[in-house]
Structure formats: structure tokens, C-alpha cells
Amino acid sequence: METLRSTAIWIPLLPLIGSLLVGAIGLRWLKDRSHWLVIGGVALALVAVLSVVSTVVGEAGRAHNVDAVAANEGIELAHTSEHDSKLSESFTIYKWMNMGAGSWLDVSFRVDQLTSVMLLVVVPIGFLIVCYSVGYMRDHHGHPERGYERFFAFLGLFLFSMTVLVLAGNFLVLFVGWELVGLSSFLLIGFYYQKPEAAKAARKAFIVNRVGDFGFALGIWLIYLTFGTLDYQTVFDSVSLAMRFDGDNYAAIVPQLQGLLGTERVPDVTAASALVLQVQDRITWIALLLFCGAMGKSAQLPLHVWLPDAMEGPTPVSALIHAATMVTAGVYLVARCSVIFAASPVAMWFVGSIGAATALFAATIALTQYDMKRILAYSTLSQLGYMFLALGVGAFDSAVFHLYTHAFFKACLFLGAGSVMHAMDGVIDVTKFGGLKKDLPITYRTFLISSLALAGVPLLSAFWSKDEIIHAALAGNMPLLGWIGLLTALLTAFYTFRMVAMAFWGPKMLPAGVEHAHESGRWMTVPLMILAVGAVFAGYVGVHFKSGGFLGFLEPHGTFHHFLEPVFAGAKVVLAAAPIAHEGHALMYWSSAIAFLGITNAWYFYTKRPTIPGAIALASGPIYPLFKNKYYVDEIYDAIFVQPLRKLGRFFFGSDRYGINSLLFVIGNLPRVLGFGLRTGQQGAMQGYALGMILGLVALLWFVLQG
Amino acid sequence: MEMAAPQVLMIVGALLFGIGVIGFLTRRNMIVMFLSTEIMFQGVLTNLVGMGLLRGDLNGQALGIFVLVIAAVEAGLGLAIVVMLYRRRGTLDADGWRTMRG
């Protein structure tokens, strides 16, 4: 455990050190070799991650064995076995704030199975994307772009922030990481700050995230108010206990609560029951406020507007932050607080509905966009919607599984889009180019593989995770969400291959000013290939072989889910839901069919009969413009929030300028008017001052000597 | 040859000092102003010698030496400053540096 702790500290520190070193020596001396500092930092962090994860896997395996042995011998051991509780403990890095009465807010980390999964997503993909950026942030002759060193410093800062977020052992550190990723995201979206759209997008992302973070901070505050602590495990255990309270079982609950929260907070039965009632009262609010933060960071339906605009940042940033890692922080948050959410049916219903609505909504918008990165951004929204859908129906492990698979293929898609953009000299509009299949062979192949994965083609990674989610939704008490999921799957397959068809298939076409497209360099293609391999095989940690399964030998729910079981065990208990039965594979065949339907339709519409889409758009009446204009959400926000605020600002500006300013003018000029008389004595003439001095001296002398 | 005339020396010193003050205050040429301060130094020095005569020891004269040193220092630095100011404005007029808007 001690080694785990000392290793875990280095995971965030190493990228940070790399990033600071870029600032210290990269700007002046290393210049276009600055990336080595960050690559080195992240590579070492990757080693640390692998070591930490292997330790966690080992601990978890031993706990599993103990459980199995105990079960064999008929001993009640539950999930609070010795090894298990060690993993759920957070360890303090240092004591931070004294909150009085002996309670401290610490900087503490927690390394458990969920953290391991998140680290395995964040750091390796981060590493690949840092490597990719070495190629991307240069022109075709290998000259680095302006701000090259700054970019790598920011990437290092982001990886520091994200790992802090993931490793946090209490809500306060989580919040710090949360805000840090917000800052890094702001810096990276606004990387091309000379471009007004980029600066605007960075501002928008920051402000929209503030809306969510406001709720998030309130939620954390409410947690502290209720429990008097912000430590994950204490809060979760208290919630579990409080939910188990049925009005009579004081004897069982009071000592446990005392053990968790201290006898000062829970002195007797009365206090315990008051606390428990308070918790049951507030749990929905806590969950909803926390979910506010998740909605902001993960760009869910009313707060999604920043993510498509964030594509103004460099493409590696879009891949790293706005597809693979940061936007999944919301999913991570809900998964981490699964107990809290499970305790509130309203919150679960809300999370699921928002997720499903976002999934469908974003998919419909993606159908009509032409900017490759924006299509992918809406696709990301939609996939995040899937994850929240899964969380909402209680399939926490499936959500994390989808998060994990999604990171690979979506990062690969974004990087592929970046590669295309690099070859097209910055053009990303799919109507301006086409038929790049031959010119960009590696990009095309990796992009195709990831697209197949995104579309949900069987045996590729997303198929397993997405199918699980739809299955869980249909089996749960909100089957409508499942049907929305299926519809979205069809749309996903269609818009993905619409993009592939427009960019890579069909007759060759290049944007004006580009002589010939050429494949990107080794720095960019190797990460693409590695990610493509991930897009194919990442899903297999979540399935196991079983005769009679899908296609005769594959069955969902593999190692991955068993690994995560302890994390969500508490939530499962609170939820008191029967485990989702994975019987019957009809759905899997159906969803395969849907994927193929979408793909073939897209192929037919956009390569064989390119006139059909236009005709459909015309025939659809107001629906096409509605999708095309993103449901006018930006316009609605502009009318509801921005314009009134601007008017209010103008009003205050006017009252400041004419009201307060004139008042201050009067006040400020009063001394001037008063000083007008005295001013004539101060002429800056040295001799005048000397005269005054001498006269004073004479007066003084006379005064002294007369006595 | 020695003459015990401390009061005369002190009166002369006082008058020299007063004249120096007047010169400093009235003249606008910076060099003449500095000359006037030298006159004031003279007055002080003479006065010190007179005081020393009163006391009957050499402390007054020793202090006079230091007045001399200070006068030399003041002359050196003051003239340096005058030269600099002259380079800036091309005039020795002390009123040329009245830049405050009174």
C-alpha cells in the first residue's frame, strides 16, 4: 500500500514537472525540441500508472480469492473484506485545511478499480496524443508552429489536472482537479488566441462550465453540510447506512454512523435519526447538484453548447480533452458517486433522461453538419449521452465500459480528422474535399476501423459496450430509453459513414490551394495505428468466451465488469435491483443489423445516389433546417440569456458612466476647487520654497530668542 | 598680531549669511545662486571661527575645515548638476525649471 501511495503521487506530478520545465527551459533553449520534456514526463507517468494498476489488479484478485474461499466455506464476509477496504481507502498526501473541531480537509488520493480504469484511459491516450501533436503542430516542412512550446506545456498541465481529478480521494481535491481541467481546456481551446472564433469558443466553454460548476460546488457544499466530511468512502458509507435505515434498526445503524462520522456528530440515537432523515431528505438535491457539474463538463443537454465550438482548438486537443478524457469526467463523477445517485430515484431518472435526450438530439444534429470535427463533436455528445443513459438505468459498469472503449475509437477518429485537416492545409469542411482514400491510406484505414467501431459493427469495441447499455435500458424500468438508444445507434451508423463517404469515398476532390494531399508523418500515423488496434480489441476485456453466446462463443460481462464490481457494489445494494440478466442474444443481432443498415444507407446515399440526401432534406420541411441549425439552441440562449444580460450590462454601464461617474467627478473636483487657493503657493520654483523656508527660520529664531 | 575679536567675526558672519540668503533668493542665474550659497558658507565659517575664539580652543577652526570640505563637495556636485540642467534646457535660469502648473 505504501508503494502504491508513493507511486500514485508521481502520476500527476511527472506531467506537471515536464510542463513546468517546458516553461523554464523549453521556451528559451529547447524550442522545437520541447516536446521531449512532456513526452518524457507522460511516459514516466505511464510507467507509474502501469505499476499502480498492476498493484490494484493484484489486490483485487486476492480480495476476490478471499471472497471465493469465504463463500466456499459458508462464512459471511460480504464485500468489506480486508483487502477490499484497503482499496477503497484514500491516503492523505498532506493535511490542507483545518476546519475546526479537529476535522481536516486533506489533499488525499484514492486508488481503486475505477481510478485504475480512468488512469488507463487518460494516461496512455494522453501519451499517444502528445506524440501525435509532435507531428501535428508542425507544417509540412517540419517547422513548428507559433506557440509550439506553449502547446506542450498546456498538454502537460492538462494531464496533471486530469490525473488529479481521477486520483482525488475526496470531493475537494476532485473539485480542484475539475477546475484545473476547466482551466487547461480553456487554455487549449483558446490556443490560437489570435483567431477571434477560438478566443470566443474558449470563453464560451469556460462560462458554460461555470454554470455547471456552480451547481457542482453547491453540491459539494451540501455534502459537507450534511456529513461534515468530504472523504469519498465516508460519505458513500454514510449514504448506504442512511438508506438502510427503516425507522427501527437504530441498534445496527447508530454505532456504525458513529464510527464513520465520529461521536461528536452522532452522539446518540436522536442525532443519528435526525441525521439519517436529513440525508434521505437531501440526497436528491445532492445528486442533482453534482449532476449539474457533470452536465457542464460532459456537455449534456442544456449545457452542451460549448463542446462543438471547442473544436476551434487544435485537433489533438479535441481528441484528448473533448473526446477521450475531460468530457468523460462527468461520467466518472456519477460513477464515482454511484451510491448517492442510486439512493435517489429522481436523480437516476433525470440522469437517464438527459443522457437519452442528448444522445438522440446530438445524433440528429450530426446528420446535417459538414465540418468533420463538428460531426465528431456531436457524435461525442451523443456517445456521452449513451453513458449517462447507462448510469441512469443503473448500469454503472456498462457506462464506464463504454467510456473506456469510446476513448480509443473517438480519439482515433479525431486524430484521423486532424490528419486529414493537416493534409488539406487546415480545411475541414467535407464538402470541399473527397475521395482521399488513395492519398491518405493509413489515415483512411484507421479512420474506417474507428468508424466501424463507432457505428457499432459487431466484434469491434463499441459494439459490446453500446449493446450492453441498450440491453440494460430495455431491461430496466425505463424501456423508452432503450428504444431511443436503438434509434440513436441507427443514426450513429448513418452519420458516421456519411462522413466517411464524403471525405474518403467517391471521386477525388481537393480544396482550392492544395496541390496534392500527402500522408502525415510517422509521429502522427503511429498513434493512429495504435488507437485503431485499441478500437478493435479494447472491447474484449468486457466479454468472455462461453459456448452458446453471441455468434456461438462470446458473452458480454467479462473481466472488466468483475474488476469493477467492488466499486459499484454499494450502489447495487442501495438500488436493490436484480442483476441484469444477459440472456438471449436477439438484441445483439438486431443492433448488428441496425448498424449495417445505417452503414449501407450512408454508402448508398452519398456514393451511389448523391441526389437523395438533398431531396430528403427538401422533403423534410422544417426538420432539416432545425437539425442543420442545431435546434437553434445557441440562438435561443442568445435571446434568453446573452441579450438581456448585455442590455443589463449596458444599463449598468450607463448608470456607471453618467450616474456614479458624475458623482465621483463632483467629489473628485471638490479638493481641486478647494486647493485652487493653496495651489498658487506651489509653483515649483525652488527659490520660492527657499524664501518660505527662510521666513519660517526667521520666525522660529525670533520666537526662540525672544524668551 | 592675534586679535580677540570674536564678536566682530560673528557679526561679519551673520551679515555674510544674510546677504548670501538674499542673493540665493533673488538671483535667477543658477551659478550666481551657487555663489550665494558659498557666501553663506563663508558666513558660517567666519561665525565658527568667532565661536572658537570665544571658547578659546581650536574646535571652531577644525569645524571650519569641515565646512570647507562640505563647500567643496557642494560646489562640485552642484556644478555638475548645473551643467546637466544647462544641457537639458540651454539656459542657466532657475525659473526655467518651473514646470508645475501653479
Place this chain on the structure above:
Amino acid sequence: MIENLVYIVYAVTALGAVALFVGLPRGDKPQRNGLLFICMALAAGVSYFMFDAMLGSVGGKVPLIVLSLLSIGGALRMVTHPQPVYSALYFIMVILATTAILVLCGAEFLGFALAMVYAGAILVTYVFVLMLSQQSTLHSDAFTQGFDYDREAREPFWAVAAGSLLAATVGAVIVERDWGGIETVAVEGGDNTVALGRILMTQYAISVELAAVLLMVAMIGAIAVARKHIPQAEDLTPRRPLGAAGREAKPY
């Protein structure tokens, strides 16, 4: 000592003040040199009487009184003369007269040091700077008529009032106060120079060191101040506006 000597002191300062006031340059109006000399002569007469009364029956007092009058008169003329060069010359007169007074009073070393340092060194520097700063006007009217700032005194009335009041107050105190018995300088083992050297090197040793340091610092300071490059307006080349480089760069 006669009674009411203090009124004589007042009269002397008042006459001197009038002399100064009428003698100060008045711009374009002609100098009132005749009036000045009349006042100075009056003041000198009264002063002679005053000094004579102060010294009483001391032998050989006439040269001392004459030298004192020369010194004060020179100072008056130095302050009132509209041409700085003449001021400098009258300043030499003041120095030499004071030197003689000091020698008469037994402070030979200080007297000669004064003559050497002032008349020899400081004044030469003054005249040098004066010439340096007026050479540009060698062929202009200013050279013959003097500069306007030399020809016009500022605030003559208040300045004369303040200065003469100061002198009168100090003089009255000197005269009024009972200074006790007047002793002659007790010179130990030799002349004034030896005695002064002894006291400077024993009692004032540290002060002498400090004075030496001060002189050196002043020298360095004077060099540093005088040779400083004065930025001219042409030196300030226009800089690029803030952020100009950023706007010209490629957007991605």
C-alpha cells in the same frame, strides 16, 4: 561696550537691506548704482562705528574693521551685480578679505586654506562653467547686455526682508548676549597650523576620514551626473504596437 549697541546693529542691517534692495537688478530699468553706493557708504560708516565700539581699546583694530567692511561690501556687490562674471570677481574679494580677517584673528591655516580652496579651486570651476554656458551667446546681444534672468531679480522685497531679518536677529543675539570672558587662543607648542593639525588628527580623525570619503564620493557623483547621456526626442524610435506580431502570424 556701549549701551544699545543692538540698535546700531539694527541700523546697519536696515541700511544694508536698503542698499541691497536699491542695488538689485531691475530688469530693463537702469541700475540705481548711485543710490546703492550712497547707501553702502552710509552703512559702512555706521558699521565702522559699530565695530569700533565692539572692539573697544584693542590695538590695531583699524585694519580688521576695514577688512570686515570690504568683505561685507564685496558680498553686497556680488549679490547685486547683474553680470555673473563680476559677481565671481567680487566673490574673490570677499574670500580674500575674509582670509585676511582670519589671519588677523590667528587662524592662519584656515585662512590660507580658504583662499586656496575657494579662490584657487572652486571659483575657477565656477568661472569655467560660466564661460562654458555662455559661449553660445558670444555674438548675440545677450553677451553685451546680459541675460534677462541676470538682469531681473525675483521677489526682491520679500527676499531682502527675510534675509535682513535673519541677519538682524542673529546679530542682535550676538550683541545682546553675555558671552563671558573672552580668552585668547592658547596655542600649544608652536603655531596655529601645528595645533590645528594635531587636533584634526586626534580628536577629529574619524571625521577627517569621513570627509575624505565624502570628497571622493562627491567626485564620482559629479562625474556620473555630468556625463550622463540625455535622451533626445529623436532617440525614441516608434515601437510596434502591442500584439502586432500575434496578428500577423498564421492562424493555425
